[in-house]
Amino acid sequence: MIERSPYPRMAIVLLALIGFFDATYLMLSRFETNLSMVCPITGDGCSTVRDSVWSVFPPLHMSAFGLPVALIGMFGYGLVFALALRALHADALAGLALPPTLVALGTIGVIFSAYLISLQAFVIQAICSWCVLSAIVMTTIWLLALYDWRVLRSHSIAAETTLGAGTARSAH
Amino acid sequence: MSQSNRRGRRAQSQKQQGSSFRAFYIVLIVVGIAGAALLVAYATGQQGGQTADVDAPVTSGGETSGGTTAETGRTADGFYFKGTQDAPVEVVEYADFQCPACAYFVSSSIYDRLQSYIEAGQVHYVFHDFPLTGHHNAPIASRAAYCAGDQGQYWEMHEAIFARQPQWSNMSNQAAANAFASLAEELGMDGTALSACLSSDQYQQHIESAFQSAIQANVPGTPTFIVNGRQVDATQLTAAIDAALAASGGAGGES
Numbered sequence: 001m002i003e004r005s006p007y008p009r010m011a012i013v014l015l016a017l018i019g020f021f022d023a024t025y026l027m028l029s030r031f032e033t034n035l036s037m038v039c040p041i042t043g044d045g046c047s048t049v050r051d052s053v054w055s056v057f058p059p060l061h062m063s064a065f066g067l068p069v070a071l072i073g074m075f076g077y078g079l080v081f082a083l084a085l086r087a088l089h090a091d092a093l094a095g096l097a098l099p100p101t102l103v104a105l106g107t108i109g110v111i112f113s114a115y116l117i118s119l120q121a122f123v124i125q126a127i128c129s130w131c132v133l134s135a136i137v138m139t140t141i142w143l144l145a146l147y148d149w150r151v152l153r154s155h156s157i158a159a160e161t162t163l164g165a166g167t168a169r170s171a172h
Numbered sequence: 173m174s175q176s177n178r179r180g181r182r183a184q185s186q187k188q189q190g191s192s193f194r195a196f197y198i199v200l201i202v203v204g205i206a207g208a209a210l211l212v213a214y215a216t217g218q219q220g221g222q223t224a225d226v227d228a229p230v231t232s233g234g235e236t237s238g239g240t241t242a243e244t245g246r247t248a249d250g251f252y253f254k255g256t257q258d259a260p261v262e263v264v265e266y267a268d269f270q271c272p273a274c275a276y277f278v279s280s281s282i283y284d285r286l287q288s289y290i291e292a293g294q295v296h297y298v299f300h301d302f303p304l305t306g307h308h309n310a311p312i313a314s315r316a317a318y319c320a321g322d323q324g325q326y327w328e329m330h331e332a333i334f335a336r337q338p339q340w341s342n343m344s345n346q347a348a349a350n351a352f353a354s355l356a357e358e359l360g361m362d363g364t365a366l367s368a369c370l371s372s373d374q375y376q377q378h379i380e381s382a383f384q385s386a387i388q389a390n391v392p393g394t395p396t397f398i399v400n401g402r403q404v405d406a407t408q409l410t411a412a413i414d415a416a417l418a419a420s421g422g423a424g425g426e427s
Contacts, residue, residue, distance in 0.1 A: 052393030
């Protein structure tokens with residue numbers, strides 16, 4: 001394992017846990033028969049978004065086999081949480097390099113968040129604050145994962161050069 | 173000497189890291205417990221409020237509409253309406269019989285408020301079916317209501333189908349069709365005739381075009397209400413009706 005600051009990865013673990021709880025609340029609210037939801041700042045926006053056809057992917061009016069986007073979020077954040085927790089102490093898991101994997105998951109998450117937020121802004125025309133929180137959390141995770149991977153790459157290049165110099169010297 | 177120095181620094185940094193890891197895991201556990209506790213409190217609090225609706229008797233909804241003095245019928249587009257067409261406010265509801273929030277709406281006090289506006293001649297209420305593709309029994313439920321309408325009991329069946337939603341939601345199409353037939357019998361209709369209507373292709377075309385026109389109207393979800401052209405959701409419905417009445421000068425009816 002290449003030594004570098006563990007703080008970005010620690011932050012990813014914590015943020016993924018917060019994202020997981022956020023998504024779990026949104027999932028639980030689907031079982032709620034009540035029309036309104038706990039929805040800070042944006043008022044009725046959360047229930048409007050929850051009851052829209054877009055709260056399922058693929059959307060409820062387009063496919064018979066959609067998954068609630070909140071459930072997709074729970075899986076996504078759960079996966080990021082588990083991998084980032086492992087990444088605190090190892091750079092790979094079963095041959096899979098963890099830092100680039102976290103960047104890849106973060107990229108998918110940011111694209112999916114952008115899709116969901118633009119639907120709220122332009123199609124549903126209601127904003128769900130819990131969904132905005134998730135988008136902010138996911139974007140931060142992605143930026144931190146990018147940073148951590150960059151640090152790792154610069155360190156491993158440095159390590160390779162010193163290692164290369166070392167073997168060259170010992171050959172003499 | 174420089175090597176031992178480096179080793180010392182490394183040991184120190186590992187020690188520092190060890191303690192920051194310990195602090196991190198403590199924070200992680202605290203956040204984990206707090207979050208889980210909040211969600212459990214939310215979920216258990218929610219279940220308490222939810223159980224009341226599940227076994228709602230079909231007659232409770234049926235009685236209010238059975239005893240309605242308001243005019244009922246079908247619009248030019250073939251949708252059922254309730255309340256005089258001369259009412260100052262028109263409310264079009266886009267809903268899906270299999271959508272949980274739509275069923276909750278019918279059991280809520282907002283629905284009762286809507287009925288009193290209708291009775292008072294202030295609202296002309298139209299139900300526009302929007303059976304979402306993800307809800308496999310929604311189209312047959314819509315058709316069952318229309319088939320009951322053939323026997324003169326559209327609104328009774330409408331409310332009963334919503335009240336029984338938890339029972340038929342997860343059934344196969346065939347089992348749901350049977351459930352609707354026995355529900356019709358419970359409401360004093362001819363169950364065999366309803367079954368025959370459901371197994372024919374009656375209203376299939378109408379329900380399909382209702383879905384298409386809702387898509388074309390960009391209805392974002394269910395239930396959605398159009399109050400004199402303004403799109404609102406269930407929580408904003410009564411406020412929107414009041415505003416529309418005030419705008420039309422009809423709100424003075426109470427004073």
